[in-house]
Amino acid sequence: MVRVSGLASGMDIDELVKSMMQAARVPMDKLTQKKTYSEWQRDDYRSMNTALLELDTLIRDGIGKQASFIKKTVTVSNPNALSIKNVNSTSDFSGTIIVKNLATAATMQSNGETAISDPTAKLLAADSTEEIIKIQSINKDGVLGKEIEVKITADDTLDSIIQKINSTTDVTAFYDKNTQRMSFTAKYSGNVKDKENNVEIKLSSTGSFVSTTLKMDADNVTAKDASRGTTGEDAKVVYNGLEINRNSNTFTLNGAEFTLKDAKPSETITFSSKADVDAILDTVTKFVEKYNELIEKIKGKTSETKYRSFAPLTAEQRKGLSEDEIKLWEEKAKSGTLKNDSTLKSLLTTMRSSLYTSVSKLNGVNSLSKLGITTTSNYLDGGKLTIDEDKLRAAISEDPNAIYDLFMKEDSKKDGSETGEMGLARRLRANLKASMATITEQAGKAGSLNNNFTIGKSLNSLETRISAFEAKLTKLETRYYNQFTAMEKAIQRANSQSASLMQYFS
Structure with missing residues (x-):
């Protein structure tokens, strides 16, 4: 459509239409501002859900794991001969051990220089048939494993064959270029349990590759002879007076992992364990700090001032402001999106109740106060926790498992119905999960379709209304221009008629 500017009337038609449209756009601007505000609110809800999830994850991986409370420091009288670490023993342990003999792995070497001088050269002639190396070796269970075949193809070099052997079998092959000799070592140490001639490594091939080319014996016993x-x-060790054998220098006894380093048959090594107070203290402290962070974030967002006179800026309003002015405006416009939110305020109440109510059917440590963990004296903190470190250290030293029970005890029905019997962390995680589910229904999560959550449905509705209003405004603007065009044409006709009359009378 061709629009006629105010040539005949002398009026600025574009500016007039723009001014008239500004008034007509007010409802449209309100819809756009409402959409922007809803998006801010959605994002703030999701940010809050992220904070809830972070605390939930910290509980799961920290105070929610028994492994966090069985951490121990182990003292060994000769750490050069023996090291010990706790794996899953819930109680302290001590004793003596004599390291009589270390576990060793079977080995075998070639009986002379191999027929290979260049490990990067192809092994087979172009017209040679493929060969297969067959290898058996002691496995992790201490028995001779099944036979594994390694195929030599026309493209293989000694280097590539060694790589195949090392990656697919239970032996490690090595070639020394200086001596032109091969060696094979079992990956697992110890004497084979089936006692089949004490063989831990067996080698053969479909042709003469093993015996002639590599100059290897048929097994490690033959090589040893x-x-x-x-x-x-x-x-071989003597553990608390009992002589025992293991096929590895690292093994587990009564929930502790022993690593033998040096044989000391004439020395009795003593060891003892105690709770790793610092590590356990750190786990509990991290929980308290994260909990306090969440309290502060929820309290801050639910009590944030809402500036009703600061609506989201429209595109037209932004044009007249600097970046700093836009930033300052939006800080106030975004404030209060979650003010007095019922879900979050309810969560604050339920979390406090969950942590401050003692755990029934627990003797001794049945509340946070027994650990020296209490609420701060300032009521404005909203129920933040504070730690008496000396008291917590004493509780950890006395019985770290009791602290785990305080946090993670199951209710008698094991279905979460008896909340009074549940550990504090179990209660807290239940509170967090319930609130996260409610917030997700309200604001969805990253990747959610708008029609799957409440704010998203509202955004879809606003999008539809905005699209309809834009079409309405386009029609209105066209009508204004048509009217002004008609006026301009009428003025042009009048001017033309006037000019004709003036010419006639002159």
Whole structure:
């Protein structure tokens, strides 16, 4: 459509239409501002859900794990010969151990220089048939494992074959270019349990590759008899007076992992454990700090001032402001999106109740106060926690498992119905999950479709209304221009008639 400017009337038609449309756009601007505000509110809800999830995850991976409370420091009289760490023992342990013999792995070496001088050269001639190396070795269970085949193709070099052997079998192969000799070592130490001639490594091939090219014996016992191999040996220790054998230098006894470093058959090594107070204290402290962060965030957002006179800026309003002015305006416009939110305020109440109510059917440590954890004296803190470190350290030293029970005790029915019997962390996680579910219904989460949550449905509705209003405004603007165009044409005709009359009378 061709629009006629005010050539005949002398009026600025574009400016007049723009001014008239400004008034007509007021309802449209309100819809756009409402949409922007809803998006801010949605994002703030999601940010709050992220904070709830962070606390929930910290509880799950921290005070919610028994492993966090069985951390121990272990003292060993000779750490150069033996190291011990706790794996899953819930009680302290102590005793003596004599390291009589370390576990060793079976080995075997070639009986002379191999027929290979260049490990990067292809092994087979172009017209040669493929060969297969067959390898058996002691496995992690201490028995001779099943036979594994390694195929030699026309493209293989010794280097590539060694790589295949090392990646697919339970032996480690090595070639020394200086001596042109091969060696094979079992990946698992110890003496084979089935006692089949004490063989821990067996080698063969479909052709003569193993015996002729690599110059290897058929097994490690044969190699040992010829002084070019060894058999595997078990570790032998005397643990609290009892002599025991293990096929590895690292093994677990009564929930503790022992690592043998050096044989000391004439030395009695003593060891003892106690709770790792610092590590457990750190776990509890991190929980308290994260809980306090969440309290502060919820309290801050639900009590934030709402500036009703600061609505989201329209595109037209932004044009007249600097970046700093826009930033300052939006700080106030975004404030109060979650003011007095019922879900969050209710969560504050339920979390306080969950943590401050003692756990029934627990003797001894049945409340946070028994650990030296209490609320701050300032009521404006909203129920933040504070720690008496000396009292908490004493409780950890006395019985760290009692602290785990305080946090994670299950109710007798194991269905969450007996909340009074539930550990404090279990209650708190239940509170968090319920609130996260409610907030997700309200604001969805990243990737959610708008029609799956309340604010999203409202945004869809606003989008529809905005689209309809834009179409309405386009029609209105067209009508204004049509009217002014008609006026301009009428003025032009009048001017033309006037000019004709003046010409006639002159």
